[in-house]
Amino acid sequence: MNIWNLLLSAIVTTLLGFIIGVTYMGIRRKIVALAQNRYGPPIYQNFLDILKFWSKESNIYHGVMHHLAPLWMIAMAITILLIVPTQYGSKFFENLSFNGDLILILYLMPFGQLGMALGVGQTGNPNSAIGVTRGLSLLVGSEIPFIMALIAVMIQYHTTSVTDLVRIQQEHHTWIMFSSPFAFLAALCVLPAMFHAGPYEVIIAPAELASGPMSEFGGKYLGTMMSAGSIFMFAKLTLFVDVFMGGSTNWLWLIVKTFTVYLFVIAVGIIMPRLRTEQAIRRLWGWPLVFAILAFIQVALF
Template sequence: MSFDWIKLLGFIVTPLIASAVGFTYMGLSRKITARVQNRIGPGISQSFIDVVKLYSKKTAINHGLMQHMGPVFAITASITTLLFLPVIKDSIFFANFSFRGDLIFLIYIMVFGQLGMALGAGQTGNPNSAIGVSRGLSQMVGFKVPYVMALVAIMIHAKSTNLQEIIAVQDGFRNWMVFQMPLASLAGLLAYLGYMGYAPFDVPFAPAELASGPPSEFGGKYLALMMTSRSIFTFAKLVLFVDVFFGGASNFIELLIKTFLLYLFALFVGLVNPRFRTEQSIQFWWKWPTAIGALALLLVAWKG
């Protein structure tokens, strides 16, 4: 393997761009939420200001080594997920490791950060954190079922588990997975709502009820790193879903449009819905999305 400066630059620049886009989207979401609720809301750059303020805090407290390392686990998983995603179709600069991992690897590495966070939050001893983790993990069992059904159906349809190749079979607008496999995509997009964690599926982090749950004991540099991780992870999730269901993106503008529309979808669903209880959201996913996913699998099995 010859050493390639362009690639190294890609490894460094991709997370930076992802973070910038993620923070912008978070800022926009606050603005949009405010406008929907007939408020003026903060400026779009508010998330940047928040994170810069947190990074410049002079003191920090922790409850032990595991909490100290929790945010590091989170950012490790976020950046690794991002590096194994083909951010832009056929781009050498953004390819990073995307030939060296596949969809099942991505499903698993995405849990790595959540597990680390859950462990970190666990050590704080705050009961709200533990309750949040318990709810979050329970919800994960809920949405993972339709999610995996959708992905397995698509992997079988594309005869590949590699994202590059899954993008390749979606050449042209009409061949996007949402049109090739509408049922699987529907199941996948309903599961996507759970992944994003907006209402009605925001019970693990419910701010008014659990004081934000798992992150409630993190402050200063810890919260700063967690927010950075969250911005990257949000972007990575959006890219993953765009790659799987909407044919990827061949340039940066296209990527921004697609990811932002997908982001708006989760946001708008959240704005008009109240919060589900944990068991309600689990049962929601185990009913219709799972049935649709099973149907999609049956169709694929019947065709293949």
């Protein structure tokens, strides 16, 4: 593999991921506003926000871990975006997808969250720490049905690599969401929790509480974090599309598929009221777990 080619494609992929992710967030704000009978900001508002954060002059410094926190996030987000296969069959956009192991991707996600949690911890803001404990508790809720769905798929197709899963789906012209419907349902149910959206937004509790992990970050830190967040969001959507919806062969198709999934997350978020942490965990261990067990039974029987 050519190292320069890899670097170039990594930069292009990251930029595309950034642009798409931030646009999605803008669209989300617009849709939520329309649903609440507001006019809402323009779609490109989040670009302006990030630009504004980066041009802030003063900078609040709480210590080393606080300084490093956004970096863990962005390192994790970009690495996952490079590992998840974005384009099936494209030599240029191969990136690190030969490393596309599902367990690896699942374990990379806490890398950013841990860094963020440490940064939040050093600020000394109790509300932020409470947000982190909520986030970690929810992680237990969402991760278990999700990993069960993934394991069911892995065993069914005899591979642990998301790249292989995309290849199998493309070659057989099928989507895993049809061949293992229960695994798909389980993953779909926990999807809002993985985006900290929908009824599972107790971590950041937007709109009425000045709390949540982000509250002590401002200016460039928040700008970096927002960029990382949007890249990470797009990477997660791509992962979901790759595993269950056949991946894609070009960027347009990828955007259509990921946006459809994202619309689902937005819609659930608009409809459902927020849950308390323990309610959220119980709900995540309810139907999603049932679907996941059904997926296991399906794998065991067929």
